[in-house]
Amino acid sequence: MSQQKSVLLIIGGGIAAYKSLELIRLLSKGGVKTRAILTEAGSQFVTPLSVSALTGEKVFGDLFSLTDEAEMGHIELSRSADLVVVAPATADLMAKMANGHANDLASTTLMATDTEVLIAPAMNVRMWDHPATQRNLATLKQDGVRVVGPDEGDMACGEFGPGRLSEPAVIADQIFSYFTQKAGPLAGKSFLVTAGPTHEPIDPVRYIANRSSGKQGYAIAAELSKLGADVTLISGPTRLDAPAGVTRVEVESATDMLLATERALPVDGAVFAAAVADWRVANQADQKIKKQSGGDLPDLALAENPDILATISNHAEKRPSLVVGFAAETQTVIENAQKKLAKKACDWIVANDVSPETGTFGGDQNRVHLISKTGVEDWPLQSKADVAKNLAQRIADHFGE
Numbered sequence: 001m002s003q004q005k006s007v008l009l010i011i012g013g014g015i016a017a018y019k020s021l022e023l024i025r026l027l028s029k030g031g032v033k034t035r036a037i038l039t040e041a042g043s044q045f046v047t048p049l050s051v052s053a054l055t056g057e058k059v060f061g062d063l064f065s066l067t068d069e070a071e072m073g074h075i076e077l078s079r080s081a082d083l084v085v086v087a088p089a090t091a092d093l094m095a096k097m098a099n100g101h102a103n104d105l106a107s108t109t110l111m112a113t114d115t116e117v118l119i120a121p122a123m124n125v126r127m128w129d130h131p132a133t134q135r136n137l138a139t140l141k142q143d144g145v146r147v148v149g150p151d152e153g154d155m156a157c158g159e160f161g162p163g164r165l166s167e168p169a170v171i172a173d174q175i176f177s178y179f180t181q182k183a184g185p186l187a188g189k190s191f192l193v194t195a196g197p198t199h200e201p202i203d204p205v206r207y208i209a210n211r212s213s214g215k216q217g218y219a220i221a222a223e224l225s226k227l228g229a230d231v232t233l234i235s236g237p238t239r240l241d242a243p244a245g246v247t248r249v250e251v252e253s254a255t256d257m258l259l260a261t262e263r264a265l266p267v268d269g270a271v272f273a274a275a276v277a278d279w280r281v282a283n284q285a286d287q288k289i290k291k292q293s294g295g296d297l298p299d300l301a302l303a304e305n306p307d308i309l310a311t312i313s314n315h316a317e318k319r320p321s322l323v324v325g326f327a328a329e330t331q332t333v334i335e336n337a338q339k340k341l342a343k344k345a346c347d348w349i350v351a352n353d354v355s356p357e358t359g360t361f362g363g364d365q366n367r368v369h370l371i372s373k374t375g376v377e378d379w380p381l382q383s384k385a386d387v388a389k390n391l392a393q394r395i396a397d398h399f400g401e
């Protein structure tokens, strides 16, 4: 790492707080400077003296301490670091963060920061599994907060399960890779990626959908983020976790996906990997449609969905400088994809042959062609993860030209 990086470490209360001392030591060994906020609960488990002995800095603890405010206000404190780390992140701290509470130095600082945040949760397994904690976790991920752990294992309270603080070495590694990523070729560039299927409601309980897993789009979002990009992933319903550091916006229908996509503009680049349903139900029912005796079937009228890729490619004011679409074809792959490139006015199309004999659908391997106005690149058969990695690299090369 070229310039010395710094972390603001918020130490929550919990038996795992002692591990934060080892974390500070590892960070310092890796050339990362740490400033620490010790919450009141945290100070029941580790002393300010041991923390400051390791950071070589004063430890911050009291929001209303006039001397602290004179030296460095909480706003400045929150912005003085390259990354804010909460370890251990207790159920209480997570709840405060998810709900925007600001009633002590730790929570106020977390509210005031414009720096990215990594949390390492640690708590009793039942507290971790509690729906409230899981709800808060989902909110925090949605807000783009990075999460490491918790691990599963024997706990200090005598129970077993998820809730143990990740090992300090694992947390330190996440911090180091965050800094490496931020120095990546796409640092400072913003991207949106669409992924997954869309669900088109028939009535409040039924919908039309497709079999897209969202894996390829999620992998692309993750790879762009690893190269330093600020990524918004607009995802239809999937079973996948949001990749670390990516802001996910979850949507259901194509109409919602278009709205969320327009809201994410302006961005430098956009990758449209979603399998958007071509049609929605025009006469969507407000109430569950009753099955009729006598075999009368409901009349479903279909309407064409908006083409999100074409809409963004033709955006008058906010067209991203690079727009990438996908094309799944079963015959004359390249020719059809070239037509699609022109029709949708995008810059590149990633085309693949999904005819049944290729095994692409549902499989892990993919053979794609990268098609632009200037030519066709035939990529070798490779894993979908490698397609994502190579595409992200080609995008980085494009922006580096």
Ligand code: C5P
Binding pocket: 194, 254, 272, 273, 274, 275, 276, 277, 278, 305, 306, 307, 308, 309, 310, 324, 325, 326, 327, 328
């Ligand atoms: O026309 P077709 O569905 O084959 O085009 C595929 C490309 O267009 C993909 O990049 C897909 O994400 C995008 N698309 C879209 N909105 C639609 C249909 C397709 O963004 N309604």
